[in-house]
Amino acid sequence: MAKILVVDDEIGIRELLQEILYEQGHAVELAENVAQARNARLNGRPDLVLLDIWMPDADGVSLLKEWSSQGLLDMPVVMMSGHATLDTAVEATRIGAADFLEKPITLTKLLTTVQQVLQRPVVVRTPNSPTPTYKPVTPVSVAAPATTGVARPAQPSVPGGVPVSPVEDVARQGFLGNITLDQPLREARDEFERVYFEYHLQKENYSMTRVSEKTGLERTHLYRKLRQLGIDSSRKRNA
Numbered sequence: 001m002a003k004i005l006v007v008d009d010e011i012g013i014r015e016l017l018q019e020i021l022y023e024q025g026h027a028v029e030l031a032e033n034v035a036q037a038r039n040a041r042l043n044g045r046p047d048l049v050l051l052d053i054w055m056p057d058a059d060g061v062s063l064l065k066e067w068s069s070q071g072l073l074d075m076p077v078v079m080m081s082g083h084a085t086l087d088t089a090v091e092a093t094r095i096g097a098a099d100f101l102e103k104p105i106t107l108t109k110l111l112t113t114v115q116q117v118l119q120r121p122v123v124v125r126t127p128n129s130p131t132p133t134y135k136p137v138t139p140v141s142v143a144a145p146a147t148t149g150v151a152r153p154a155q156p157s158v159p160g161g162v163p164v165s166p167v168e169d170v171a172r173q174g175f176l177g178n179i180t181l182d183q184p185l186r187e188a189r190d191e192f193e194r195v196y197f198e199y200h201l202q203k204e205n206y207s208m209t210r211v212s213e214k215t216g217l218e219r220t221h222l223y224r225k226l227r228q229l230g231i232d233s234s235r236k237r238n239a
Contacts, residue, residue: 002047007037009055034058053081
């Protein structure tokens with residue numbers, strides 16, 4: 001899973017790209033202008049940026065140049081535009097863009113480009129350095145939880161007394177709750193998401209505003225996701 005920042009002033013494009021990339025297992029952050037993109041980059045480096053060229057407050061090429069000059073271009077950036085010229089694409093590549101997507105962006109082209117770019121070594125552009133350096137792609141690691149005074153539940157074990165982690169236990173059983181893991185990833189993910197959203201809908205008494213806040217999804221994307229999963233969001237909990 002990668003953390004991807006999508007920067008585009010058109011809400012329809014932002015939400016469409018978010019939905020597609022989310023379905024592929026990526027974490028997606030959205031920005032509608034250069035100012036929001038700049039803040040998102042400073043608050044935490046994404047693994048990939050999809051950056052529109054033409055936006056109201058400033059153009060994407062200028063932001064790309066700014067990141068390069070400040071030593072912040074240590075993640076791949078894919079430029080997007082429906083009106084850019086060849087010269088613009090060449091300039092963006094010279095500054096440090098990893099690739100270019102021409103709008104309208106096809107599903108196949110988007111997924112292929114994202115996959116290829118994420119697998120490449122990252123070209124790190126440093127200020128006043130004409131020669132870029134390369135940072136190898138490393139898998140995302142999960143930090144071990146800090147030790148606290150809270151007692152942890154006992155770990156399950158296999159015969160012989162060897163402790164088994166919860167993840168290993170799930171793998172051995174082949175089930176996550178009532179969800180069988182012996183099925184294609186997309187189907188297993190759909191089942192998990194169905195349980196996840198049903199839980200939050202019932203917990204929040206089908207208030208879409210609160211469910212949106214709890215799940216971190218914009219309401220438009222939330223409604224689309226519920227329709228896709230076949231969940232009736234209009235039901236009300238009985239008093």
